[in-house]
Amino acid sequence: MTLTPVPFRQFVLKVHSRCDLACDHCYVYEHADTSWRGRPRHASDEVLAAAAGRIGEHARTHRLPAVHVVLHGGEPLLAGPARLRRAADLLRAALPEECALDLRIHTNGVLLSREFCRVFDQAGIKVGVSLDGDRFANDRHRRFADGRSSHAKVLAAVALLREDEFRHLYAGLLCTVDVENDPAAVLDALVELEPPRIDFLLPHATWDAPPKRPPGMGRTPYADWLTAVYDRWTAAGRPVPVRIFESIHRTLRGRSSLTESLGLDPADLVVIETDGELEQADSLKTAYDGAPATGFDIFAHSLDEVARHPGMMERQSGLAGLSTECRACPVVRSCGGGLYAHRYRSDGSGFANPSVFCGDLMKLITTIRDRGPAATGVPEQSGPVEPVLTDGQLDELAAGYGSTETVRALAAAQLGLTRRLVAAVAAGRPAGAEAWRLLTRLDAEAPRALDAVLAHPYVRAWAARCLQGAEHPGADLGGLAETAAAAGLRAGAEFELALPVRGGAVHLPGLGLVRMAGTGAGAGAGTARLTGDAEGFTVRAGGEPVRIGWDTPDAGPWQPVRRIGLAGGWTVALEDTDPQRDSHQWPVTGRLAQDDLLGWGGALQEAWELIRRDLPGYAPGIRAGLSTITPLAPGTAGGDVSAAGRQAFGAVGIARPATAPILALLVAHEFQHVKLGAVLDFHDLHDRADDRLFHAPWRPDPRPLEGLLQGTYAHLAVTEFWAGRVRAYDGLRSEAAEAARRQLATWRGHTVDSVAVLVGSGSLTLLGERFAAGMRATVEPWLDLPVGADAERWAREAAAENRAAWQARSARPAPTGS
Known part of the structure; x- marks a missing residue:
């Protein structure tokens, strides 16, 4: 491959x-x-x-x-x-x-000044500083050319970054290990400077120029030095994140590393x-x-x-790119062969060797492993997050389908992406430090609870809005506290945290909201203090505290997210509480009244049965990946309304239609967009520099190539849905049967035509061509399903009218696959 x-x-x-x-x-x-x-x-x-x-x-x-x-x-x-x-x-x-x-x-910090810091503040540049410890340790290597010490100037630079005005710029300290320095003194000197993070780096060396190993320090002095630092760091309560230790903790638990010098991440x-x-x-x-x-x-x-x-x-190339010795090593998935440069030997083997620090890495990793699980962790901040998809799974998705395992793999990759986005929001922002500490604690103590909250679709929507600088009332660090509190409550942890009051309520992603007395819906601002424990939580916002237990009814101040359990093991949330749920281009509803909730429940039960019967290739993926439906307000023109948010994997927005079959169609259609969006986060299917506009037979306006690809992919499910309805009406003559035949004739024609346009564009990648071939193979069987001459003629005439309108609007011929 x-x-x-x-x-x-x-x-x-x-x-x-x-x-x-x-x-x-x-x-x-x-x-x-x-x-x-x-x-x-x-x-x-x-x-x-x-x-x-x-x-x-x-x-x-x-x-x-x-x-x-x-x-x-x-x-x-x-x-x-x-x-x-x-x-x-x-x-x-x-x-x-x-x-x-x-x-x-x-x-190195020696030139850092207030002028630089003001520029960095304006430009959004965070600052990392190299410092090898106290003056004695730092001056072993980091001197001016004339031999003068740099230590005082570096300390002055760090002091500037620690001022309130510039603290948010302070990214951390980088320390190169010298085993002749006192490990405890080095750690203490660095921790005293209150860095957001410490990076300990092994000195660069190769098999041709090996690292120094002073007499009397044994065969693994770097492991022994770092273990001494680890023990002191642990005894001090792990006061600051240390990247190398957290990467070892993470890789031992099967997660990605936070540094290129460990792990198998590409x-x-x-x-x-x-x-x-x-x-x-x-x-x-x-x-x-x-x-x-x-x-x-x-x-x-x-x-x-x-x-x-x-x-x-x-x-x-991951494991396949390592030497034979490395591939056979029991800690290879944590070590990853060490830093690539440290494997070099000029005897012709090049980089196909273990690290020159192999023994040290083995000892350090196994020592940390044997001393038990990490007490803290850090949500993922760096390194790529790639889905683990086999060729067979890619082909499943190319055909429009996706098994339970395949969609779960996509969901796992999306979870990793959300972790990175949340970490990027929190990085270097003291205002979020309290929530960040709780998140890192839960990452070690209750990772499943944390993952459950991070997988809530609108946590990613919030993080993306923050990073994009979106003008949205919830695009602030309050979302970090809301996320941490929801995770703490899921874990049954004891904690206390300040949360924003938005629109008179405290919001907990994926759990619900608490209405606060004395704060109107327009108030928006304010802070509440939430205290969580195993039995529930208490919220205080100036007045009487509100106590919510897990058996508190859905009434009064507590409005939980309501979930509907459906046959075959699918449970879906009807999300009408999260302020980030307005991610679907259409207005959302408010809190559903009980009658509306019951109406949704009945419609979903029937729609899910139709999906399982008529769309059996799509049902497993929907069950595995669609966790949330957000009710939308009905369209003003009376048409059906639905959408999928690009930054809200696992959710779709739908205005409840008049019939359950149409609800089934909308669910399947929108989840196709969700799946393809997840694929496009990690795989390139077309040349994104191609800015041409193309004719989409279902739209009056020209579409960019990705819009055409998304629509074509979604209409695979639409075509198969109508094929199922046509088969159900086999031999019957009725208005509903004729409407189904017309729909099938229309959508199979649209899909085949748009696949041809995609292929003829010349802009698909090799994987994109595989997807086009898969889509074509999926729709072809439905071309032979008889619908009658009237339906075929109706579909041809409608397509011709659409193309003529498009050509008149664009004043040019529509691109085709020929």
């Missing part, structure tokens, strides 16, 4: 190629690669603009919800405030609206040098001269071309 390149989501943009320190362990200037000597000192405006353009192009092509860009060097502050601000402005302007930018700078990072050359990870500079080079640059090559470079593909 050919490996499909993983889109880049992390970008290192070199804004300056020189440094004001002379650190003797620096991989850029002190190791094998010497390419820095020929680089321009700073990135020109042309390079910055081209880099931003390529990143924006890549984000649009792959519909990335977020990208992470690190401004780097050398020492990036040497580029000056104006150039850094220019880089930030260009990046934000180049990215599509729906793609969030996580922008950071990594610096690499998704590319480096852009000051001259515009595109390189692999900087760490490869420690292997041999020219090791990171790809031969590509941002002016002549797209990022998709770089992603197909053999070196990039090798770093994305």
